[in-house]
Amino acid sequence: MAEIKNCPKCNAIFNYNGLRDVCPKCFKEEEELFETVYRFLRQRENRAASIERITEVTGASESLLHKWVRKRRLHPAQFPGLGYPCDNCGTLIIQGKICRSCTDKIKTDLKQHESNMEFREAVTNNNKKTYLSNRNK
Numbered sequence: 001m002a003e004i005k006n007c008p009k010c011n012a013i014f015n016y017n018g019l020r021d022v023c024p025k026c027f028k029e030e031e032e033l034f035e036t037v038y039r040f041l042r043q044r045e046n047r048a049a050s051i052e053r054i055t056e057v058t059g060a061s062e063s064l065l066h067k068w069v070r071k072r073r074l075h076p077a078q079f080p081g082l083g084y085p086c087d088n089c090g091t092l093i094i095q096g097k098i099c100r101s102c103t104d105k106i107k108t109d110l111k112q113h114e115s116n117m118e119f120r121e122a123v124t125n126n127n128k129k130t131y132l133s134n135r136n137k
């Protein structure tokens with residue numbers, strides 16, 4: 001299922017095959033950067049390097065690092081300084097799409113929403129009953 005796309009990095013036109021989200025040239029550059037980052041992280045003293053430090057040393061962009069962690073090419077269990085931003089608030093996380101505090105918040109909001117719905121339903125049902133009983137008089 002090939003499709004012509006513009007590379008989001010350099011804007012070149014390339015054949016998108018569903019595997020690479022950038023053109024072959026940028027893909028190669030990314031792979032080289034990945035090698036550099038991986039080689040850097042594999043050294044014991046760099047294991048826990050922060051994303052800031054990695055970008056500084058290797059020249060890889062933050063978003064690239066995020067992407068590799070998301071794809072599990074770089075494993076946060078192995079390199080504790082790594083993560084990617086929560087979709088909601090930007091805190092670094094290592095799994096899922098949003099951080100724990102946002103998850104909790106969404107759950108609370110949802111519960112609130114549900115109890116509002118229940119309340120509304122109860123009111124509606126009550127009105128119906130009243131209406132029916134009035135009509136049956």
Ligand SMILES: [Zn+2]
Binds near residue numbers: 010022023
């Ligand atoms: Zn490109």
Ligand SMILES: [Zn+2]
Binds near residue numbers: 091
């Ligand atoms: Zn969050």
